[in-house]
Amino acid sequence: MSAGGPHTPHLYTPDPQEPERLAWFDVSAGAAGDMLCGALVGAGVPLTALQEAADAIVPGMVRWERAEVQRAGLTATAVTPEIDSDDVTERAWGDIRDLLLGADLAPVVRDTATSVFTRLAEAEAAAHGVAVEDVHLHEVGGLDAIADVVGVSAGLHHLGITEVAAGPLAVGSGTVRTAHGVLPVPVPAVVRLSRGWSIEAGGGGELATPTGAALVTTLARACEPLPAMVLEASGVGAGSRDTSGRANVVRVLLGTPQAGTATRSPSVTTQVVLEANVDDLDPRLWTGVLEALLDAGAADAWLTPIVMKKGRPAHTVSVLVPPAREDAVRRTLLAATSTIGCRAHPVAKHALERVMTRVEVEGHAIAVKVATADGSIVQAMPEFEDVARVAAAMARPTRDVLELARAEVVVAGHVPGAPAPIGQHPPRQDLPR
Numbered sequence: 001m002s003a004g005g006p007h008t009p010h011l012y013t014p015d016p017q018e019p020e021r022l023a024w025f026d027v028s029a030g031a032a033g034d035m036l037c038g039a040l041v042g043a044g045v046p047l048t049a050l051q052e053a054a055d056a057i058v059p060g061m062v063r064w065e066r067a068e069v070q071r072a073g074l075t076a077t078a079v080t081p082e083i084d085s086d087d088v089t090e091r092a093w094g095d096i097r098d099l100l101l102g103a104d105l106a107p108v109v110r111d112t113a114t115s116v117f118t119r120l121a122e123a124e125a126a127a128h129g130v131a132v133e134d135v136h137l138h139e140v141g142g143l144d145a146i147a148d149v150v151g152v153s154a155g156l157h158h159l160g161i162t163e164v165a166a167g168p169l170a171v172g173s174g175t176v177r178t179a180h181g182v183l184p185v186p187v188p189a190v191v192r193l194s195r196g197w198s199i200e201a202g203g204g205g206e207l208a209t210p211t212g213a214a215l216v217t218t219l220a221r222a223c224e225p226l227p228a229m230v231l232e233a234s235g236v237g238a239g240s241r242d243t244s245g246r247a248n249v250v251r252v253l254l255g256t257p258q259a260g261t262a263t264r265s266p267s268v269t270t271q272v273v274l275e276a277n278v279d280d281l282d283p284r285l286w287t288g289v290l291e292a293l294l295d296a297g298a299a300d301a302w303l304t305p306i307v308m309k310k311g312r313p314a315h316t317v318s319v320l321v322p323p324a325r326e327d328a329v330r331r332t333l334l335a336a337t338s339t340i341g342c343r344a345h346p347v348a349k350h351a352l353e354r355v356m357t358r359v360e361v362e363g364h365a366i367a368v369k370v371a372t373a374d375g376s377i378v379q380a381m382p383e384f385e386d387v388a389r390v391a392a393a394m395a396r397p398t399r400d401v402l403e404l405a406r407a408e409v410v411v412a413g414h415v416p417g418a419p420a421p422i423g424q425h426p427p428r429q430d431l432p433r
Contacts, residue, residue: 030207033148038237040155053154076238127188170202196324229255279314297325
């Protein structure tokens with residue numbers, strides 16, 4: 001099942017000429033920010049990359065330390081952000097956002113970290129019944145949690161990761177003491193963040209922290225078994241406890257993704273359709289409404305002309321959305337239109353496997369989305385945004401460039417019934433477009 005949504009960071013590169021690199025996280029023993037950082041450092045990220053990112057946020061207040069440790073007999077990398085000040089452990093979401101926006105970070109690192117904290121704030125706000133702008137982040141508002149999120153974001157960027165995936169998340173069981181008192185595990189924020197994700201208890205205690213759950217479910221395109229890849233590197237990140245009989249670690253596997261190497265049927269996921277009938281909205285606003293719904297995490301959004309009671313012309317606005325983004329999309333629907341309510345019903349979404357390849361039109365690269373089933377091509381279509389970009393660069397009509405691109409797709413052999421391209425990268429399943 002997919003995760004992500006309006007704040008899902010663009011870890012991928014839209015340039016089809018750039019190399020693709022996949023990071024798959026094994027979070028079957030749980031996830032915390034320092035464990036994910038440790039896994040990335042073990043996979044080759046220098047500690048200086050994490051230190052520079054922390055210094056960009058709060059200069060001189062966080063010092064990263066590294067050690068090689070044992071967890072249930074398994075060697076793992078432990079990294080710890082040591083705080084060099086009497087830091088508060090509670091910050092308003094707006095304060096954290098200001099820290100991130102004012103930091104001298106690479107744009108993709110800043111966007112990634114902001115995306116994670118946005119989802120954390122939304123989850124905490126929903127769990128405690130307050131507005132997002134009014135939420136105060138307790139344990140996850142401290143400098144150690146901020147360093148964890150920025151560290152993971154910087155680590156992925158340093159490794160050139162274009163896609164993240166992860167397996168089922170162990171969340172733990174029992175209770176944990178928090179700033180709100182003793183809470184059941186998984187705590188409300190983790191429950192909220194894990195909607196649409198495969199979870200299991202996995203053991204006693206809090207195995208997935210809110211920060212860990214936010215990082216995994218925001219950054220990963222989907223909860224899925226280990227994808228086919230050419231393995232290049234791996235890392236094992238240690239949790240703070242050494243639990244007997246269970247290695248308290250997060251693993252990351254890095255490599256070049258492959259597709260078409262196995263026979264796979266179309267995937268089936270559970271999605272939600274939100275609908276509302278609207279008869280009093282200025283028609284000129286609908287384009288912006290649909291864009292806002294897609295930006296909020298919808299997989300698709302569309303209008304259907306209808307006739308309502310008393311013969312009034314109207315539209316039904318329909319939105320297809322992953323369960324993890326249902327609340328955010330519903331809020332956008334209610335805010336962006338004049339409706340005062342909406343319907344919701346679950347649906348099964350059947351999707352062909354998709355991989356990306358490319359063709360060239362007079363030296364300009366154009367991405368091609370190839371839909372496959374059972375290892376064979378069903379259809380292949382040039383990405384229209386690439387076509388429009390190339391048409392503008394060539395000062396040619398978009399129609400002409402589209403025809404040229406389609407011809408190149410055929411020349412490349414990407415025709416129905418042909419074998420699926422090998423070694424190409426699957427597109428993000430959670431992007432709204």
